[in-house]
Amino acid sequence: MIKTSWKKSLVVAGVLTALCASAAFAAEQPAQKPSMRERANAILHHDENGASSDRPYHMERGRHWGGPMHPGPQLTDEQVKEREARRAEWEKLPPEQRKKAYEEERAKWREERMKNMTPEEKERFEQREAKREEWRKMTPEQRQKAREEAR
Incomplete structure (x- = not known):
């Protein structure tokens, strides 16, 4: 009997607990959990002082590397205007001229880089460039065959 x-x-205690708990939780409105995009934007659209930016994060000046550890170069207003002018000129070029200009800029960059290299680094760089050029000349079938042979 006991x-x-x-x-x-x-x-009875369990039923009473359940009733009390449901009444207590029913009084509260469920909080809307922000989506991952909203949370990311809330983080990314604030500067160091916590102020919100009106521009999307990828358009903020000097933030093209996209993170607090790599904030990118801090450009002045003059540098931003120069960059925007170069971009506008670039957009006006037809694709053939764009490709030619790109190759010229890449050649200049390569020359500057080569000036600062040791002879061993230059040799490795030239070997990599030769392999890349060989790879570019291959057909997709030849590339696939080379991948399979490398395995």
């Missing part, structure tokens, strides 16, 4: 009353009292 066991039965004890079981009944546990059941």
Whole structure:
């Protein structure tokens, strides 16, 4: 008999607890959990002082590397205007001229880089460039065959 009353009292206590808990939680409105995009934008659209930026993160001046560890160069207003003017000129060029200009800029960059290299670094760089050029000349079938042979 004692066991039965004890079981009944546990059941009654459980029911009362459930009723009280449901009433307590029903009074609160469920909080809307922000989406991952909203949370990321909330983080990314604030500067160091916590102020919100009106521009999207990828358009903020000097933030093309995109993170607090690599904030990118901090450009002046004059540098930003120069960059925008270069971009506008670039957009006006036809694709053939764009490709030619790109190759010229790459050649200049390569020359500047080569000036600062040791003879060993130059040799490795030239070997990599030769392999890249060989790879560019291959057909997709030849590339696939080379990948399979490398495995």
